[in-house]
Amino acid sequence: xxxxxxxxxxxxxxxxxxxxxxxxxxxxxxxxxxxxxxxxxxxxxxxxxxxxxxxxxxxxxxxxxxxxxxxxxxxxxxxxxxxxxxxxxxxxxxxxxxxxxxxxxxxxxxxxxxxxxxxxxxxxxxxxxxxxxxxxxxxxxxxxxxxxxxxxxxxxxxxxxxxxxxxxxxxxxxxxxxxxxxxxxxxxxxxxxxxxxxxxxxxxxxxxxxxxxxxxxxxxxxxxxxxxxxxxxxxxxxxxxxxxxxxxxxxxxxxxxxxxxxxxxxxxxxxxxxxxxxxxxxxxxxxxxxxxxxxxxxxxxxxxxxxxxxxxxxxxxxxxxxxxxxxxxxxxxxxxxxxxxxxxxxxxxxxxxxxxxxxxxxxxxxxxxxxxxxxxxxxxxxxxxxxxxxxxxxxxxxxxxxxxxxxxxxxxxxxxxxxxxxxxxxxxxx
Amino acid sequence: xxxxxxxxxxxxxxxxxxxxxxxxxxxxxxxxxxxxxxxxxxxxxxxxxxxxxxxxxxxxxxxxxxxxxxxxxxxxxxxxxxxxxxxxxxxxxxxxxxxxxxxxxxxxxxxxxxxxxxxxxxxxxxxxxxxxxxxxxxxxxxxxxxxxxxxxxxxxxxxxxxxxxxxxxxxxxxxxxxxxxxxxxxxxxxxxxxxxxxxxxxxxxxxxxxxxxxxxxxxxxxxxxxxxxxxxxxxxxxxxxxxxxxxxxxxxxxxxxxxxxxxxxxxxxxxxxxxxxxxxxxxxxxxxxxxxxxxxxxxxxxxxxxxxx
Numbered sequence: 236x237x238x239x240x241x242x243x244x245x246x247x248x249x250x251x252x253x254x255x256x257x258x259x260x261x262x263x264x265x266x267x268x269x270x271x272x273x274x275x276x277x278x279x280x281x282x283x284x285x286x287x288x289x290x291x292x293x294x295x296x297x298x299x300x301x302x303x304x305x306x307x308x309x310x311x312x313x314x315x316x317x318x319x320x321x322x323x324x325x326x327x328x329x330x331x332x333x334x335x336x337x338x339x340x341x342x343x344x345x346x347x348x349x350x351x352x353x354x355x356x357x358x359x360x361x362x363x364x365x366x367x368x369x370x371x372x373x374x375x376x377x378x379x380x381x382x383x384x385x386x387x388x389x390x391x392x393x394x395x396x397x398x399x400x401x402x403x404x405x406x407x408x409x410x411x412x413x414x415x416x417x418x419x420x421x422x423x424x425x426x427x428x429x430x431x432x433x434x435x436x437x438x439x440x441x442x443x444x445x446x447x448x449x450x451x452x453x454x455x456x457x458x459x460x461x462x463x464x465x466x467x468x469x470x471x472x473x474x475x476x477x478x479x480x481x482x483x484x485x486x487x488x489x490x491x492x493x494x495x496x497x498x499x500x501x502x503x504x505x506x507x508x509x510x511x512x513x514x515x516x517x518x519x520x521x522x523x524x525x526x527x528x529x530x531x532x533x534x535x536x537x538x539x540x541x542x543x544x545x546x547x548x549x550x551x552x553x554x555x556x557x558x559x560x561x562x563x564x565x566x567x568x569x570x571x572x573x574x575x576x577x578x579x580x581x582x583x584x585x586x587x588x589x590x591x592x593x594x595x596x597x598x599x600x601x602x603x604x605x606x607x608x609x610x611x612x613x614x615x616x617x618x619x620x621x622x623x624x625x626x627x628x629x630x631x632x633x634x635x636x637x638x639x640x641x642x643x644x645x646x647x648x649x650x651x652x653x654x655x656x657x658x659x660x661x662x663x664x665x
Numbered sequence: 666x667x668x669x670x671x672x673x674x675x676x677x678x679x680x681x682x683x684x685x686x687x688x689x690x691x692x693x694x695x696x697x698x699x700x701x702x703x704x705x706x707x708x709x710x711x712x713x714x715x716x717x718x719x720x721x722x723x724x725x726x727x728x729x730x731x732x733x734x735x736x737x738x739x740x741x742x743x744x745x746x747x748x749x750x751x752x753x754x755x756x757x758x759x760x761x762x763x764x765x766x767x768x769x770x771x772x773x774x775x776x777x778x779x780x781x782x783x784x785x786x787x788x789x790x791x792x793x794x795x796x797x798x799x800x801x802x803x804x805x806x807x808x809x810x811x812x813x814x815x816x817x818x819x820x821x822x823x824x825x826x827x828x829x830x831x832x833x834x835x836x837x838x839x840x841x842x843x844x845x846x847x848x849x850x851x852x853x854x855x856x857x858x859x860x861x862x863x864x865x866x867x868x869x870x871x872x873x874x875x876x877x878x879x880x881x882x883x884x885x886x887x888x889x890x891x892x893x894x895x896x897x898x899x900x901x902x903x904x905x906x907x908x909x910x911x912x913x914x915x916x917x918x919x920x921x922x923x924x925x926x927x928x929x930x931x932x933x934x935x936x937x938x939x940x941x942x943x944x945x946x947x948x949x950x951x952x953x954x955x956x957x958x959x960x961x962x963x964x965x966x967x968x969x970x971x972x973x974x
Contacts, residue, residue, distance in 0.1 A: 238766060238768075241762070241765050241766055242766070245762055249751075249753065249754070441749075444749035444750075444751070444752070445745070445747040445748055445749035446748075446749035446750055446751060447749075448717070448745040448747060448748070449743075449744075449745060449748055449749065449750075449763070449807075449810075450763075450766065451717050452715045452716070452717060452738070452741070452743040452745070453738060453763065453766040453767050454766055455734075455735075646712070646717065648747070
């Protein structure tokens, strides 16, 4: 046990001390965050410039008053000018564009927007919606309907889904649940592939470096394998923890770096209401999830899945020699169930109680990924228990088998082992 | 007393009888040569002694008791022929790591490593990385990591390959002094001239079987062919006799093979009677290399694979 500890700490420390670890663990999320911050900043600061639009309202559609809520437009009514005469003047007068509304209702060119350069789509859309609103209001009034009454009548419906449990009804946040499930499943998938192949590469390296024989004259091959697997797993967990800490720190740091952000959002009343509701919805949604259950299952399924696959990867790494192509051929059958798990998971987040999803979350080779895809939904206790038991069982089974393959493979040189031979080594007695 | 006894050890692989019924005893404090051509089964035999492989059959006694790899491994130092180190690790850290895997505490490892580094003039290497070392340098490091836990039994597989004569001598001296201090050394090689120089006792194995066992002197006596070398003012006319066959004759140096049960003194008398002034007279014993080739040379140079049920 003690020797596993010595190997574990070497594997862990050499990886964590590497510059590339620091770079991927801290650098990459930092760069992504800064990138997003810059994008947010640019898109917000771009809004500061108001589009000045001149209007000649010959049809008197607006009656000299425009509701510009939620837009970046600023309108000025121009009097005593015609379309032809003002076309030459609006740029000099400081307007980006000039809207002409003709008196002639039958005209093809009833509404004309003149500008020196092509106008951006959002601006055109804003102006269009302003005109449409004004026309609708005018027609409602012409037909004796009060526009405020109409607004009330045509209010959008928000469908709220309540889940009935024994503890009483609770609000469901389908979107949030979906995102969290998918995210967890995807992370486990990524970690299994990345760290599993790292175990494989490291084993092959030890074998081709011929250090394996030096080490196994001091420790049992199984101890070397377990020390390596646990050490690399610990690197993965460390990376996770650092990412979570970074995420929390960044989130609280955004308002410090961008004090304008909240202020900016507040300036735009319509957006404000919408954003606030999204933010509160998200916060409520996340807090409505069984966070402790998610965290614990994530840790369990990460460890269970990683340990099971890492031992298989280690066995594959022990039988290949320098030939990378050979390694890829052997690795493919190992990657298959992982990819299958990922595919089932993408189905499971949409339909968590389908028989495919239930099967996938119990079958130990896919369960780490698929179960995380169902985790935000209520899972029957028996399914969870069975899945956990099977995963533990398969971990024990695979480390037992692969330990023996590893023991033989790591000292075999020059000869390529087939799957058949590996299976025979695995089930050999002693 | 024997530090190691092997009793009819067998290890069969699916296509080869790697070790086929080998028994031998190694005396404590001796330098023991394990010889054999490539693929004879030396490495497999050593892997069983170091607990890496379990024998299919037979028994290993270590210090008179049944060999327990987990408990006894601390008393064994093994330097394999195919040896490697972690390239990115610092030399000091690497030595400590290997020592701790042998069960030493960090502090003990440190003292022992410092002692050995000073002895072999390696102090300045401590913070260098393994990848910066030349082949000979990493060989020296390998040797140090093999012996720094003061093992009772040291197994060296081709320890001099890649070393220049100066460093090879340095290591050779260390091997002698380790043996003098009570360690037993198993020295596996196919370089006979080194064996003759270093080993007290040797075993020759071929195709998984032991074909020779004894001290170097005994073996040479067993394989001697009654060839003598005489130097003096000999001329061809002196050689007309039936008591010997001439093997070679060159500028007064004569090699003869005595026939049957002729005594050495008869040979000397023969020349003295003819008035030859003899400058030197000695028996020529075969070198281990000659014995090796005589015993192994007529078998196929590489082993064939066979099917074993």
